[in-house]
Amino acid sequence: MTGFGVLRGMGITLRQFIGTYRFGKWFLKLIGLDEGSGITTVAYPEVKQKHAENFRYFPFLVYDESPEDMRCVACKICEQECPPQCIHITMEKDEKGAPTKKFGRTYPAQFDIDVSICMSCRICVDVCPFDAIEMDNDYEVADYGRGPEMNFNRDKLLKSAEYFGKIKPTEHAEVEARLEPKRAKAKAAAAAAAAKAAEAAKPAEDKPADEDPSDAGSDKGDAS
């Protein structure tokens, strides 16, 4: 009948209105009505929305034990592949121009991601052969400028593998599974190298690698 559509529309808005209050919800349930969607927005700084595990924001660099011990070897593949070209890497080199090594591998002296340009496409993560870069889900990076403030440097980007395991357990498990054989191989290689070194009775150049076999492995992987 004419006019009833109007009343029904008003009924819907009233029901949604009542359903946003605790008592209202209870009352609607009592009289057997659908209780509406309730409040769907959150009071942001106090309450935060839960996001899905795969939610991604900006990339970060992964380190295993200490920030010194980063997985990245400064191979610049990600720099090449990044569509908006927002990654800038310089490899650490000595005066002669030969790459210096720490934990038996090369490492970036400078690793900048301009997050005001980054479009969160995850390509850098996909192309990295060392699983050295991963997507973060920290979205609270607002600042007062868009120059140096938004250009995240190496120290700001470095986060532990543990943190990665916390924010994305599934992906972390996958990465670990992928890295495990590599690490085992590296360990064996390092042991062999150590044995050889002991045989040659050379000065203990490989000692640090002994202490941390996994790094020596990455070094090998890098070379191959």
Add this chain to the structure above:
Amino acid sequence: MIDQAFVNLNSTLLGALPEVLRPWAAGLVKIGVIAGLAPLIMMYLTWFERKVIARMQNRLGPDRVGIYGLKQPLADGLKMLMKEDIVPEGADKLMHTLAPLVALIPALLLFLVLPFGRNMAPLDLNIGVLYTLAVGSIGSYAVFMGGWASRSKFPVMGAMRTVAQIVSYEIPGALAVITVIMVTGTMSLVSIVEAQSQWWFVLTPWGFIGAIIFFLSGVAEVNRTPFDMPEAESELVGGFHTEYSGMKFALWYMAEFLESFAVCALTVTLFLGGWQGPAIPFWVLAAVLVIIMAMAKRLPIVAKVMGIGALVALSVVSFGEAIPSWLWFFTKTYSLMFVMVWFRGTFPRLRVDQLMGFAWKFLLPLTLVNIVIAGIWVAMPSVVGVLLDVVIALVSLVVLVKLNQPASLEKRTYTFAE
């Protein structure tokens, strides 16, 4: 005691003054109260509207400034005051400045005759109804002034729509009030409220129809959704106030909200019993409020304790008294405001032709029928009269709805499409 608290306070204060000053002081007090109350009402209407509409859209609404966003209107006011005041090039400066004032002052003048409670009408004009209708329609001049003086096409278009709309809706609005005047035989708003001590007029057949028509035309006259053609954002940017900024813009808003409040208050006064209400003891209301306050999650403890203490003290002091008349008035008025916001939360805007058609083809004939109904009510105060009224009302409603059905076009058949 609480019922007459303000009246007594006023007369005590005036009594303390020398004889010569008393009439002047009485006038000043009334002016002061209206001038102080109106911005307060307007500010909290904006808060109320934003909160309610947010809840209808499953949002929380303003809650950043103060508890439950209660300081939001102050922040908004401050912001408006600090904004730049822009007058478009080539605009008529004087008219442009004058228009918001011309809109605001009639809106304030409307408050002059409203009976806010028992013995609480600032002025008991014996032509109160006529006065409200006359003063209320000055607003359309202001809108057209503002629109024309802006020298911009959107405001002019918005203003022209406004004038057309207000002129159309004033007629059913005024004719709906005629029934009240017919039955009560007075134009004084105070006497009209007193005539409703037995039955609120909305409970009679003519009052029911009259109340709905009056309220709807009121909603249309103050340009609120779904009749907000004059400021249709999607078509006219902002309508007649497109070229206004800063405090002048705020004045437009203030005028609009005060007029909405006045429309609700007038509907309450004319049809919903004004300040009259069932004699519920005050402590019942206080108890309900205490429970709500105790359950409120975000209220600070101090406010809770103070509020509950004040309510308990009030109900002890006035034990056995009914809910004060002014509280009834404001509760009813704010309920109607809720209905207005409810409309806004529910309905899309009407088309211009639908808007005009609704006024001229549906409301106007219905008010004419309603006058007949009221006449029968006065002439035949018996069961037969009431039955006759109901029958006439129903029949005319059905006929009008049928007549207003849009012409259904022939169903098209597509020869080659199949």
